[in-house]
Amino acid sequence: MKNGICPKCSGKNILVCEASDSKKESGNADYEKLGMLGKKVYTTRYVCCECGYTERYFEDKNLEILQKRYNKA
Ligand SMILES: [Zn+2]
Structure with missing residues (x-):
């Protein structure tokens, strides 16, 4: 999907929602809260329109x- 093509429908109308510094400051950035890290881990989201x-x-x-904290599958 990072290549701008949807893996599900092959659509090319892909949006990128990055966790920019301003979004992080305002609390509007996407994140996961991973227990062992005990902090917000920011993510970039790709959306197929x-x-x-x-x-x-x-x-x-x-x-x-993450590699230091978690085991490999
Ligand atoms: Zn799609």
Whole structure:
């Protein structure tokens, strides 16, 4: 979906909702609250405007932290 194509309907009308600094400050950014981290972990959301499908991604800097805290599947 990061390539601008919906994996469900192949639509190309994809919106990106990034967790910008201003959104974080105003409390309007997407996040997950992961228990072991005990803090907000921000995500970027992709939304398909054809079918409504959405995907969320953690920021790269948080992937390192998550790998240290959680076991591999
Ligand atoms: Zn779609």
